[in-house]
Amino acid sequence: MGDDARDDAKDALAEQLLAAFAGGDPDDADDEDDAGEGVTDAEQSPAMFDTQEFLKGLDAIFEAHDAAGKAGPYLQQAMVDAENAGDDAGLLTVLNETMGFYRSQGRHEENQWIVQRAIELALRMGLEGSEAWATTLINCATAMRAAKHYDQAEDLYKQALACAEKNFDPKDRRLAALHNNLSMLYSETDRIHQAELELREALRVIESSSVNPDADVDVASSHTNLALVLLQEGKLEGADWHASKALEIYATGHLEHSAHYASALAGLAQVRYAEQRYADAVEYYRRSLAVIEECYGRDTDYYRITKSNLDQAEAKAGKQAGADTTDTGVATKSADAPEPSDATENGRSDDDSENAADSAATQTAATASPAICGLKLARAYWEEIGKPMIRAKYPEYAGRIAAGLVGHGSECYGFDDKYSRDHDFGPRFCLWLTDEDYAAIGERLQADYEALPADFRGFTRAGAADAATPRAQGAFRRDGVFRIGDFFESITGYAAAPAADAPHEWMLLDEATLAAATNGEVFADPLGAFSKARQAFKDMPDDVRYALVSKRLGMIAQAGQYNLARSLKRGDGDAAWMSIHEFVDACSSLVFLINKPLIVGYAPYYKWRFAALRRLSGRMFTLLPDVCERLETVMRLSSAACYGGAGFGEGGKGSAPAAERIESIVESIARDVVRELRREGLTTSDETFLEWQRPYVEEHIGSDAPCLHSL
Incomplete structure (x- = not known):
């Protein structure tokens, strides 16, 4: 999880920084205009920097897989813009993002200056001892470790751990990220047993915090990391189990489009190579290389190292061709197997038993x-x-x-x-x-x-x-x-x-x-x-997705915000029950659409809708993650609300409390939906009656096809 700075909860970090830093105009942080998108005209005064717009733009670059060519210039311009605006909190956010990107590109020397600047800036802002300080230390330590400055990295990690243990909940995944990072440092400095212990602790933290460990990308990353350390210890059976478990989780959760999927593929390839199952190693290295190229480009250490490992595996597979008619593993490590840390050095995520x-x-x-x-x-x-x-x-x-x-x-x-x-x-x-x-x-x-x-x-x-x-x-x-x-x-x-x-x-x-x-x-x-x-x-076209989002907004408004309340007031419990059904169906669909089917898949049919929604809601960085739990509450209360009657006798409450609770939840979901629409730039309105949000969303539909537009 947290090995990439992008996985250190960007939005949360930005909010911590904005809250921690007293300087500047706090209203500027929430300004909805485009001032944060590359303000370079010297005549504009005063300069402003919009941290959320910066993060949204960076996300768009990574989602379009344009990071190799566009992320560097974008980050450099953002540093200039934040500095010109005198926005130290925004600048520190940019520096944290830059450390992660430079590390992924192997630009370690340039990163030394970024690390120094980030620490000095955080100290000047008085953040020492805060959550934002811990996050910054983690990113700085990881950059130093990638540059092989191990003593400095270990010192920074230990400072971060001490700070995190005071600030974070024991189940906070950032603690797991720290243990993952420490394990990598111990692994790279030949302290393998310590590395294994750190990883097992990381896995414990993540699994304890997960709603569904079998479909959780952070759990998968920890299994990959543990597999590589066990491989270094020569524990091939355990390594193969954990590496295979990681890919199983990616498949179960439909997470194959995560950039970290490349690490899981390379990790299993590494294990299969050590087991002398060279054809399998070739297959997984090739798949990993395709993901790396798509997400990071070819001109990176990550790509070059994995390509080198693929070449070695292909050479071995060529010699073994014709002999490998079964997938029998060998219980000893190949003498010339690539080192586990080489296979996934920049892709490993920081975030011995039988399969039960x-x-x-x-x-x-x-x-x-x-x-x-x-x-x-x-x-x-x-x-x-x-x-x-x-x-x-x-x-x-x-x-x-x-x-x-x-x-x-x-x-x-x-x-x-x-x-x-x-x-x-x-x-x-x-x-x-x-x-x-x-x-x-x-x-x-x-x-x-x-x-x-x-x-x-x-x-x-x-x-x-x-x-x-x-x-x-x-x-x-x-x-x-x-x-x-x-x-x-x-x-x-x-x-x-x-x-x-x-x-x-x-x-x-x-x-x-x-x-x-x-x-x-x-x-x-x-x-x-x-x-x-x-x-x-x-890969549903954006125009179609926007049209479906608009339709779901309309049904949430019609069934949940309008007809449900009227049906309950009329005492028509059957109509109210049907309204709740339509509201829940539209909300659950909307969560998948907002999170983008290309990334999270589609909402399945009714029987498995909530199983899928619970799984999605348990993933880190899911948008609208709390909607699932609130919809379940609505359904639990629906019987009392629709058929509880008017109440009678001393203390008889009837349907009123359940109905009031449902109406409150409906409105809370609507508010969160509007907040998310604004964050994504799909609306500029604060109106919480979702029918009135539809025109704003449909403005983003480029096609004139009537089927995509409401009347």
């Missing part, structure tokens, strides 16, 4: 099978049964076939449990082929897939003759061999994602359908063709 899910003794009454989630079962079935079959029977296509589990079924969302096994649960996976490859081998490969062992780890494949249901066969089948286009068409009606200039087609696709087409996990995709098609469905 695989070995748990929990059994269902129906199957008496061991507890294991469907995605994990599918991956194991692919790795142990499917992949060897393809290598043996289709060696010329092994580098062209994509495999994974995506689509309908609770296991594809990672939400399956012991109650999900009464229909179509079992070992299965999908194989996705290009049209050309399907024409050549599709039918034969499907026959070979159907001939695979039906029983695996105590489960029976749903497509087997004695376990088939209608939805597991023919056009309704959910696994087996597919043309890529046919697979997506069977779910969405479209063989490929609609074009950006076809908004009417996007508007015909509901979110649940898009969720089913983009969920799950891809186990292998050598060509990248399936992943590219899948990603296109996640």
